[in-house]
Every structure is written in structure tokens, then in C-alpha cells.
Amino acid sequence: MKHAAIFCAAAVALAAILSRFPQERFPQAVRGEGALAVAFGDARAAISSAMMRKADGYFHGGVDAECGRLGEHHHHHGHHHDGEEADCGDGHGKDGSAGGGLFDPWAWIDAHVRAPDVHRHLEGKDSVEMLPWFWASVKADPHNIDAWTTAWYVAHNMMKDEDLSKRVIGEALASNPDSVEIALYAGRQLYDTANPDLDAAAKAFAAARDLALSKCGGDLSKLSEDERRMHGFALGYLEKIAERR
């Protein structure tokens, strides 16, 4: 017990010392400060992705989203389970038939115990059940843009909770000031409402556009595909606002 305590204390001290070194010296996928970022490194991104999958599972009423039962399902929250058919394609249906057509009693039992009888989604205020997993996801990796934007979508479009979505996008901006996508969503927060603040929204979309341009020095081909798309969306929203005025 004493040795374990000494070992833990030494590990924490080492992580704290390493966290003082410039980040460029550590090839971490997940940027961040503090002992946690150094100690977990790439694992934080993996944990963050796992939390996202969990939230996705909650959206489907607890069904593991990687399971092939969901087929080629596209969410209305705008993403698709990559490789979902490949991961769970064991061919085990509720009738317990194995891939070769033989009856597999284990698959039959498992399908009846675990698998849901209906395919359903979380809706409305019930969508709050997904938020803890998004929160865990962005705590693990504050630069997981997909987690931030999906959490915003859930709060804004599914729960229709303006205050909550404002808090989400505010925290997202604070953690990712150089993200074009987050800047675009900050604009959407102001625009996609019953009473949009067109001036403030136009400023936010212009900020997203300018951020994209500043990142590439005016040459859009230097941007990633996602950033180019966000830049295009920002221009589109600016046009819409100009038309509404």
C-alpha cells in the first residue's frame, strides 16, 4: 500500500513537471495544458471519441451505434456511423441464424436479451440524456469540434433550449478560438432562432469567414476540406442575411 502511494505520487509529480515543458516538444494529438493532458496524451482523443459513440448510442435508445442493425441510417443531426456495417456484421438475427444459415442458440438468446424490439430515437427534452456524454467527451478532448457542435445541435435544435445552447457554444469558443466551425456555429446560435439578431449574426459569420481567410492567407486551397466548407457556409449565411435586410 505504501509503495503504491509512493508510485502514484511520483507519477503525478512527473506528469506535473512534464506539463511545464513547451507543448511542441511532445507530439500529442490532443493539445492542452496540465498534468492530465500530458499523462493521457493521445488516449484523451480516443476517450473523447468513445464518449461521442456513447452519446450516439443514447440517441438510438441505448443501441450500440456500431452495430449493423442500424444499417445505413443517417441521423437528422447530420452525421453517419462510419463503418457501422463492418463492425457488427455477424449475420446474427433475432431468429438466431448464423452466417451460414445454421441456428445459433447463443445468438438467439443474446438478441432477445439485449437487442431492442423497436428502433427509436431520443427527442425533445429527453435529449438531455445525451449531454453528460458530450460533456465527458469535450472534457477529455476540448478540441473535439464534432462533440461541441453536436452538443450544440442537441441543445439548440432538439431541446430548443437557447440558454443552454448559448452556454455550449460559449464554452466551445473559449476552448477553440481558432476553429472556423465553432465560429460558424456561434453565428448560427444568433441566426437560427425565432427572433434572430441579424447584426450580431452577420458579425459572427463575418468573423468565421475572416478566420478562415486569415488561416490560409487568402488562398482557400490551403484550408482543409471541412474549413473550406465552413467558409462556404459562412458566405451563404451572410448572403441570406443581406437578402433578409
Add this chain to the structure above:
Amino acid sequence: MKFFLRQTAALVKLSFLELWRRNDVFALVLLALALMAPLSMATPFGAAGASRCLDEVALLLVWAFSLFVSIGAGQRLFRPEFESRTVYPLFSKPVSRTRILAGKYLGALASAWSALALFYALFTGSALLRGTGFGAALPQAIALHAAFVALAVALSLLGSLVMSASANSTLCAIALAGMFFFGRRLPDFAAGAGGIVSWLVRAAYAIGPHAEFFDMRQRLVHGWGAIDPLAFAAVLAYAAAYTAALLCVAAAVLKRKRL
């Protein structure tokens, strides 16, 4: 018959008392409280009202702790007695080895079930306080979990007769946790692997202890309701058959064991 029952009851009582004297369960309950209290107070993004994740984490803890208790209970039935040689006076009594095994197993099972009952009482109490109801799915989930505990204790008991304590605990935990999380995917792994690995995985799928059959956590958390009675009976039958087979092998091993 009366004599048999009295002998068995004495053995059951001894095993039962041992678990509660060790205070393992109280330590686990305190650990659960230490983990769940901060979680229950968290408000992600300032939004309150999410309870499913709490139920899920609490149920995962119930499963983890029950696995710990079950393996420990099965593990401690014979190994310490062999090591301290207290098994000699026990075996010198006019009680057959099979009856000793049955009595000790029932005692370990009773103690593990009592711990499970405590865990579920705490879980159900906390869920009710939060206004969550589970309907008919909860009794089914508890029954299946109890069946799993019976299987886990039997597996651990058999392991304790053929290998060292640490090896037995580790292998039982790996086998049961591995099947719990990956059991249903084994056919996929077998299809993806080639040659002998594929056959080994297929064998593990065919004869391994399918812990995942007893897991109704997702049904409870997401309100899917109770499972089909036929499937429920099939899982109970599977647990009974598997446990009986393990105990038969354990009885045969104990009978032939040279002291």
C-alpha cells in the same frame, strides 16, 4: 434428510459469515458512494435532468462489484483451507467431499447473493429517489444477475481447485469480463481471424461462460421493458446447466484431489 440439511446448513452458515466478516462489501459500498456522489451532483453544461448515465454507471458498478465478490467468494472456499491445512479435520468428519463442496458452494452463493441484494437495494433506492421506475424489467434483471453470480461462484470454485489463487482470480475475471463485453462479437472475431486462432475463438464462443446473456443494463437504463419469457427461461436454464456442469467437474476434481 434432516441430517443432510443440518450439515449443509452449517457449511452454508460458515461461508456466509466469512464474507460479511471480511468487510469487503462495506468497502465496495463506500467506494460506490464515493464515485456516485460527485457524479450525481454534476450538471453538464449547466443542464440538469439527465439520469440515464447515472443509472448506467451505477449498474456497471453493481456488476463490477458483484463480479469481485463472486470470484472472491468462490476462491476462498477451499484454497485457504488447503494452505492452512484446516481441510484435514474437515475431511475427517463423516461428511462426503461432494457434500462439503455443495455446502460451501451454497454458503458462498448465499453470501454473494446477499451482497448483490444490498447493491440492488441501494441502486433501486437511489433510482426511486430520482423518480426513475423500471417496471417488470428490474425483477428480471436481478434474477438474471443472480443467475450470473451463481455461475461466477461455481467457476471460481472450480478454478480454485486446479490453480493458484492469483491465477484463478485473474483468469476468472478475464474470462467473465471478456465474455461480458466481447462475447457477442466472438463470431465476428472468428470470421476475421484465420487458421487455428479462428477455431480457438469459435471454441471459446461455444463453451465459454456467456456473461453477456445476463446483462439487462441497457434495457433498464433505456426503458426497453422486460424480455421475452422464453428467452428469460432460456438464460436461466443456461445458467443452471453451466453451473451444474462446473460443480460436477469441481466435485470430480475434489474427490480425486490428493492431500
